[in-house]
Amino acid sequence: MRSAPRAFAVVMLAGALVLPAAGAATASEGSVPAEVRAYVKGGGLADRLEDIYGEGADGEGIPFDDTTTPGPISRVFHWTDERVAGDLSGPATRLVNEWAVPVSLGEEPVGVAIVWINTETDVAELAEFEPDADAAVALADVPEESRLVRDLGAGAWFALEDDVLTPLVAGSSGVTGPTPVDEVALISPDAEAPPEPEDPTAAFIVAIGAVVVLLAIVVVSLLLPGRTRRTPDADRTDAL
Numbered sequence: 001m002r003s004a005p006r007a008f009a010v011v012m013l014a015g016a017l018v019l020p021a022a023g024a025a026t027a028s029e030g031s032v033p034a035e036v037r038a039y040v041k042g043g044g045l046a047d048r049l050e051d052i053y054g055e056g057a058d059g060e061g062i063p064f065d066d067t068t069t070p071g072p073i074s075r076v077f078h079w080t081d082e083r084v085a086g087d088l089s090g091p092a093t094r095l096v097n098e099w100a101v102p103v104s105l106g107e108e109p110v111g112v113a114i115v116w117i118n119t120e121t122d123v124a125e126l127a128e129f130e131p132d133a134d135a136a137v138a139l140a141d142v143p144e145e146s147r148l149v150r151d152l153g154a155g156a157w158f159a160l161e162d163d164v165l166t167p168l169v170a171g172s173s174g175v176t177g178p179t180p181v182d183e184v185a186l187i188s189p190d191a192e193a194p195p196e197p198e199d200p201t202a203a204f205i206v207a208i209g210a211v212v213v214l215l216a217i218v219v220v221s222l223l224l225p226g227r228t229r230r231t232p233d234a235d236r237t238d239a240l
Contacts, residue, residue: 029147030075036099036115039124040070045101045113048126062110062131070113071102071140074148077160084153084186092181093149093160098127100148100157102136109136138168153187 039045050064076098083092101113111131118125135157142148146161148168156171165181167173175184 029145030077030095032073032075032099033117033124035117035122035124037073040073040099040101040115044124045070045103045115045126049103049113049129052126053129053131063105065105067106069104069106071104071136072142073115074100074139074142076100076114077147077149079149079151079153079186084188088182092163093147096150098150100139100150102140103129104136109133109140111136112139132169135169142168151186152189 046064046068049062049068053062053064055061055063076096077093078096080091080094082090097116097119099115101115102109103111103113110133111129112135113129114127115124116127117123138157139148143159143161143166146159146166149158149160149165150156151158151171151173154171154173155169156167156173156175157169158173158175159166159168160181163181164178165175165184166178167175170176172187173184
């Protein structure tokens with residue numbers, strides 16, 4: 001039978017091992033509510049991913065299964081509307097109702113899940129899933145003292161710390177390394193995408209078709225008057 005001091009020491013050691021593991025479930029600056037943590041770590045997120053994005057009978061989708069593993073939970077920040085508009089006088093980011101969770105199948109990263117708290121039910125739910133293995137790898141290692149910034153306009157993820165922006169997923173931002181946040185030109189999420197370049201082959205075919213139609217119109221216009229002039233002669237011959 002173990003003595004009381006030895007049993008107490010074992011309990012303290014177990015607690016010391018458990019606490020770091022619990023802390024490791026959170027990454028970056030910002031709080032993670034208990035309901036979000038329970039949803040992510042308790043299996044609710046994995047079940048929902050399988051229901052919505054899982055592999056179907058046609059073989060499409062991601063084969064989420066018992067090996068589906070959520071990574072660290074990071075609170076998400078967005079750019080403020082003022083910063084997107086070019087106003088550098090105020091805060092660059094704002095806290096939003098989103099938490100990013102990298103997801104893997106076993107040891108294979110597959111994408112990033114966005115969890116939110118439904119404002120009508122106060123229940124944590126899956127909001128969306130981005131099937132992006134590179135993003136999953138990047139968001140699994142967000143610096144603890146930084147803010148995780150989701151740039152919707154550029155399709156990018158950044159770590160913001162001490163007013164320095166470090167790209168985790170560069171997207172179309174053009175940011176390739178640590179950069180002062182005030183020097184980064186932001187893209188509005190509402191900006192229209194540039195038109196796709198036209199296929200030169202398709203344009204050539206359309207042009208040829210237009211020329212053919214034009215020639216047909218010219219030929220018809222030349223032939224019809226001749227037929228009209230011959231019609232009275234033919235009528236006169238028939239009368240004789």
